[in-house]
Each structure stands twice: as structure tokens, then as C-alpha cells.
Amino acid sequence: MQNTIITGTTGVLGLIGxxxxxxxxxxxxxTLSEELGQDLRYLPFPVEEDVTxxxxxxxxxxxxxxxxxxxxxxxxxxxxxEVDDSARIIGAVNTLVRIEGxxxxxxxxxxxxxxxxxxxxxxxxxxxxxxxxxxxASRAVCxxxxxxxxxxxxxxxxxxxKAAALAEELNQHFQGNRLTALAAEDYKKVPRMPSIxxxxxSLGLHEGDGLLVExxxxxxxxxxxxxxxxxxxxxxxxxxxERLGIPCDNGLSMLxxxxxxxxxxxxGVSVSKELANRVYTRLRRHLYGDNVVxxxxxxxxxxTVGQALAEKTGKDFLDTDAAIEEMQGCSIRxxxxxxxxxxxxxxxxxxxxxxxxxCVNTVIATGGGIVLRSENRELLxxxxxxxxxxxxxxxxxxxxxxxxxxxxLDSASEQEMAEKIQHxxxxxxxxYSAAADxxxxxDGKTIETIMQEIEx
Numbered sequence: 281m282q283n284t285i286i287t288g289t290t291g292v293l294g295l296i297g298x299x300x301x302x303x304x305x306x307x308x309x310x311t312l313s314e315e316l317g318q319d320l321r322y323l324p325f326p327v328e329e330d331v332t333x334x335x336x337x338x339x340x341x342x343x344x345x346x347x348x349x350x351x352x353x354x355x356x357x358x359x360x361x362e363v364d365d366s367a368r369i370i371g372a373v374n375t376l377v378r379i380e381g382x383x384x385x386x387x388x389x390x391x392x393x394x395x396x397x398x399x400x401x402x403x404x405x406x407x408x409x410x411x412x413x414x415x416x417a418s419r420a421v422c423x424x425x426x427x428x429x430x431x432x433x434x435x436x437x438x439x440x441x442k443a444a445a446l447a448e449e450l451n452q453h454f455q456g457n458r459l460t461a462l463a464a465e466d467y468k469k470v471p472r473m474p475s476i477x478x479x480x481x482s483l484g485l486h487e488g489d490g491l492l493v494e495x496x497x498x499x500x501x502x503x504x505x506x507x508x509x510x511x512x513x514x515x516x517x518x519x520x521x522e523r524l525g526i527p528c529d530n531g532l533s534m535l536x537x538x539x540x541x542x543x544x545x546x547x548g549v550s551v552s553k554e555l556a557n558r559v560y561t562r563l564r565r566h567l568y569g570d571n572v573v574x575x576x577x578x579x580x581x582x583x584t585v586g587q588a589l590a591e592k593t594g595k596d597f598l599d600t601d602a603a604i605e606e607m608q609g610c611s612i613r614x615x616x617x618x619x620x621x622x623x624x625x626x627x628x629x630x631x632x633x634x635x636x637x638x639c640v641n642t643v644i645a646t647g648g649g650i651v652l653r654s655e656n657r658e659l660l661x662x663x664x665x666x667x668x669x670x671x672x673x674x675x676x677x678x679x680x681x682x683x684x685x686x687x688x689l690d691s692a693s694e695q696e697m698a699e700k701i702q703h704x705x706x707x708x709x710x711x712y713s714a715a716a717d718x719x720x721x722x723d724g725k726t727i728e729t730i731m732q733e734i735e736x
Contacts, residue, residue, distance in 0.1 A: 286321060292342070293322040293546060296334050296356075297349030300324035304563060305347055308539040311559050316549055320344065327352065332359040339382055345546035346376040346383070347539075353416070360385045366427075369453055370420050375542040386545060389417070390424045392538025393506075399553070400529065402504055404428040408473055410501070411435050412492045412517075413481035414443040414461070417508050421478050422446065426454045433459045434470045436492065467493045470501070477502040477526075484515025491516050502526045510535055513568050514638050522638070529637060532567070536560050561662050569641040571595075571664025572734065575715055577705055578648040579679035580669040581722050581730065586645035588727050589734060596642040600631055600650065607631075612647075625653065632659040639663060652708065657715040667734050668716035673702045675723045 295305050301324070309322035327334040331352040336359065338346055348356050353372035357363055360373070361382030367373045373385035397404065409425040411418050414437035425433045437443035443461035451459050462469055477499070483489045484507065493499075505521040505528035513530055514522075521528035536559060540551045565571075572589065574582040583599055590597035601612055604627050608615055615624045628650050635644065636659045644664065650656050660666050671679070677698050713719070720733045 287319070289319055291318075291320045291344045293320055293345050293347075294338070294343060295322070295324045295347040295349060296327040296331065296338070297347075297352055298326050298328045300326050300349065303349070304535060304567070305539060307563060307566060308536065308559055309543055311562060312540070312543050312551060312555070315555055315558070316547075316551075318547060318549065320547070331356050335359040335376070335383060338376075339378070344378055345542070347542060348374050348376065348385075357385055359383075366390060366423070369450075370416075370423055372416055372420070374538065375545060377545050386542070387420065388538040388541040388545070389534070390420045390427075391541050392536075393421065393508075393534045394424050394428065395537040395541065396529075396533035397506070400504075400533070402476065402506075404430045404476060406431050408471065408475040409433045410470060410475050410477045412464075412477070412479045413437055414439070414446050415480065418480040419446060419450075421480055421508075422450055422459055425476075425478075426450060426458060430458065430476075432471075434475075435459060435461045436464045436467055436470075437461070438464050438492070464492050467495065467498050470498075472501060474503045475501045477505045477521075479505065479507040479509070479515070479517040482509075484509045484512070484517060489516055491520060496520075496524060499524050499526065504528065506534075507531060508534060511567055513640060518638075522634070527633075532563060533560065536563060557658060557662065564662065565664070571635075571639055571642045571644055573644045573646060573660050573664045573666045574669055575646050575651055575660065575666060575712055576648065576669035577671065577676060577701075577708060577712075579676045580671045581679075581727070582645035582669055585669065585722075585727055585730050585734075586643045589731050590643040592731060593643070593735075597645070598635075598639070598642050599645045600628060600635075601645075601647045603631060604628065604647075625649070629653060629656055629659070632656055632663065635659075636662040649708070651711040651715045657711065660715050661717070666715050666717045668712045668719040669722050669730070670712070670719055671722050673698065673705055676701050676705070 293309055295303055303324050306322050306324060313320040335356060353374055357373050361379060362384040364386045367385050367387035370387045370390060372387055375386040375388050376383035377386065404425050405428050407430050409430045411421050411433060414435055422433055422435060435443045435447055440461060440463040447459045447461040451457050481492055483492060499520060505526050507515050507517045508531040509515050510531040518528050518530055536556060540556055544551060574586050576582055587597050605611055628647060681694055681697060720730055722730055
């Protein structure tokens with residue numbers, strides 16, 4: 281990580297708009313600069329009216345690059361030396377890159393969403409895409425879907441005229457009729473087939489908001505749902521997707537990747553997936569409150585310490601094994617015996633995917649083998665501060681030898697159990713270490729002492 285001292289060579293990046301006070305962009309870009317060793321600092325600049333004067337002033341001050349947010353995304357285009365073609369189609373610019381004689385304008389919202397979906401394993405090519413809402417964000421989403429080769433795009437909006445005007449404009453540009461506008465109440469006209477559902481309205485920003493379409497039968501078409509809103513973490517749209525078992529995400533990944541693409545345009549430096557994940561984790565913790573995730577081998581005290589820590593800090597408590605038992609309606613032992621260990625590991629991964637998106641302000645005690653999958657280790661880090669509670673083989677044996685609910689320790693004798701514990705600890709140790717942000721040895725320590733070390 282680079283020195284954070286500002287010198288005469290430090291370059292300046294920034295954001296112009298109004299308001300800019302609560303922006304997450306400085307966290308994204310300053311973290312990237314620190315991690316990549318770039319001598320750059322990112323600052324928000326409130327600009328109420330004369331965006332042209334602000335852009336000209338920024339250029340003469342030598343500012344390397346700017347983001348643009350509301351209300352200036354369209355008006356700023358008149359102040360630019362050049363505008364990227366895709367930004368011109370969308371009719372809005374959110375990123376300014378310094379070139380000779382001024383700035384070139386880009387819109388990174390569309391490629392940001394595209395990258396977020398691609399990394400999630402979602403392709404729009406050949407798909408039926410349903411877009412809810414017909415505002416500026418919807419224009420970018422429809423443009424992305426058409427550019428990516430969606431077979432058909434259905435645009436649903438409360439005001440049909442607005443959606444129809446957008447559909448006519450984009451169909452003309454893409455020389456076809458793949459985009460169809462409908463009034464929201466006419467949602468049943470959308471063909472019944474598997475669809476990607478993208479929520480672009482403001483519904484969910486305010487308490488008491490509902491859904492643009494309330495019918496579960498409509499949602500059952502969705503193979504995946506995405507809500508551009510990222511705060512709150514769970515909107516009515518996402519809650520409904522979760523209730524119906526539809527894989528879904530909020531807009532935090534789009535926020536991250538539109539920022540990363542802007543940073544890459546400014547610097548020419550590629551941002552790795554690993555660095556992107558670290559920035560995502562920082563954003564998530566800042567926005568939604570930090571979770572504490574306790575990992576470790578059986579008998580290390582995860583549940584006991586976790587419950588005490590939750591009570592002390594006012595957080596919720598969740599045990600992943602208990603959650604899986606509740607969802608499956610049977611014990612972990614019965615899952616192992618009836619479906620096998622691999623099926624149980626799949627259940628753990630699916631639960632972690634859900635927790636990494638929705639869980640806030642919670643102490644989470646995990647199963648002993650949850651770290652064995654690399655995907656799980658990434659999800660754990662996304663979910664919260666990961667603490668490895670570690671116990672010696674001897675101490676572990678004392679704690680678990682009389683527990684009949686642990687299928688992996690079924691043994692004919694205490695000696696066999698001891699050997700199995702030693703073997704599994706050696707085997708799993710590297711995975712626990714890779715997943716953990718910190719490690720605490722629990723032998724001979726009180727619960728209070730362990731909690732103090734977690735909080736320190």
C-alpha cells in the first residue's frame with residue numbers, strides 16, 4: 281500500500297454533482313489508488329448549477345478525471361471535447377477522462393452492470409429481458425441488453441408514453457424491434473418464458489414501497505433478478521425474489537464496477553477480481569454494518585462465543601448448521617446419512633450466497649467444514665470480519681468426545697477419534713487460515729477474553 285502523504289506530484293480525481301455528501305465513490309477510488317500504488321486522491325466537489333464552468337475549471341486545474349452524478353449527467357455533455365458513442369446513445373455521461381483540449385465523456389453504468397452480471401455468470405445474449413421502469417437508468421439497461429444480443433427486451437412502466445418513446449428511439453438505433461414497451465398493468469402480455477428481470481425504478485428507496493408488479497406468477501418467469509438499488513440492501517423486489525427462490529443481487533456490484541471501469545479509463549491500470557472483491561467487502565461493511573463470522577473446527581466454541589458476543593454487542597446471532605437444519609427439516613447427521621456430505625456442502629454454499637447479500641449486523645457461527653471450498657472462503661470474506669477460533673487437538677477432543685451429533689467423528693474408540701481430529705485439523709488448517717482476517721487461540725481462555733480479542 282502506498283504512502284498516503286499528499287505531495288506536489290499527487291494527481292486529483294473527483295466527483296461533481298449535487299448532492300455529493302453521501303457518495304461512496306471516494307471509498308472506491310481511494311482504496312484502489314492505495315492498493316495499486318497510484319499517487320492519486322479522489323474528492324467530491326458539490327456543483328449546484330454551472331456544470332460547464334466547473335468542467336472548464338477542473339481542466340485548467342489539472343484534474344486527471346471526474347465522475348458526474350445527478351443532476352448533471354446530461355447537461356455536462358455540452359461541456360466536453362468528445363463524447364463516447366455508447367454514452368451518446370444513453371444520453372448521459374458519468375465519467376470524464378482528460379484528453380487534449382478538454383475531457384472525453386463516457387458512461388460506465390452500462391459496462392459496470394455488464395461486468396457485474398458476467399462475473400455472476402449471467403449472460404443477456406439470447407435471453408428475454410424484462411426491465412422495470414423507464415427512467416435514465418432503464419435507458420442504460422435497455423441499451424446494454426440490446427448491445428449484448430438479448431433476444432427480446434420488455435420495458436414495463438407506469439406511464440406507457442415514456443416507455444414507448446424510449447423503445448421507439450432505441451429500436452431505431454439498433455435497427456430492429458426487439459424492445460417492446462408496456463404499461464405495468466399489462467405485464468401479462470409478456471410471453472411466458474424464462475427471463476432476466478432487472479428492477480430500475482425507485483421503489484424500495486423508501487419505507488412502505490411496494491412492487492411495480494405484485495403478481496408472483498410474473499416473478500416465476502425470472503431465472504435471475506437484479507435491483508439497481510443498493511441501499512437498503514434488501515428491497516421489496518429482492519425480498520420477493522428471495523421468497524420465491526429466485527437468484528438475485530442488489531446494485532452494489534454495479535456501483536463497484538462502474539467505478540472500477542472509470543478508474544481503469546483514468547489510469548490504464550487493470551483491476552483484478554481479487555482487488556475488486558476487497559473493495560466490495562469494504563463497501564458492504566460500510567453500508568450495511570459489519571458482521572462477525574466465526575470459523576473453526578468443531579468444538580472451538582463458535583456457537584458459545586457467538587451467542588455471547590451477539591448479546592454483548594446487540595447484534596443478531598445465526599448458526600449456519602442450525603439454519604440448514606431448519607430449512608431441511610432434519611438434523612445435520614440425517615442430511616449426511618440421507619444425502620451425503622457433498623449435498624450438505626452445496627447447502628452451505630447456497631446459504632452463504634444468501635448471507636453475503638442480505639445479512640447485516642449479525643454474528644455468524646459457521647460449520648467446521650465450510651471453509652473447504654474456495655468459493656465459500658470468498659463468500660465468507662464478503663459477508664463480514666472472519667475470525668478463526670482455534671483449539672488444540674487435545675482441547676478439541678475434550679470438548680467433542682461425548683457429542684453424538686457430529687457425523688464426521690463417528691469412531692469406535694477415543695483413540696481413533698483423537699487421530700481423526702489431528703488429521704482433520706492438519707488438513708483444514710490452510711483453508712481456515714486463507715479465509716480468516718484474524719486468528720484467536722481459545723485454549724484456556726474465558727468467553728469474555730475471547731470476545732475482547734475479537735473486538736480489539
